[in-house]
Amino acid sequence: MAKNREEIVEELAAKHNLTVEEINDIINHQFKFVSMVMTKGGFDTIRLPYLGKFTVNKNRVKHINRLKNEKDTKDV
Numbered sequence: 001m002a003k004n005r006e007e008i009v010e011e012l013a014a015k016h017n018l019t020v021e022e023i024n025d026i027i028n029h030q031f032k033f034v035s036m037v038m039t040k041g042g043f044d045t046i047r048l049p050y051l052g053k054f055t056v057n058k059n060r061v062k063h064i065n066r067l068k069n070e071k072d073t074k075d076v
Helices: 005-016 020-040 058-075
Strands: 046-048 052-054
Touching: 005 020, 020 046
Parallel strands: none
Antiparallel strands: 046 052
């Protein structure tokens, strides 16, 4: 039988004697970390076990910056 996220979180909280909020923080922490590293702009590759590698394509960043510059010049 498939379980939804809330059921899994409640089961983990009961099993490890933690609150639901603490379990949610633990689950979401890895994604907050990936977001923090990528927004820093260092273009580091982050590997999360069982999920894969997360990277920022430098050429994509150049493309986005070029689009921003074009938009700024059109506004003037």
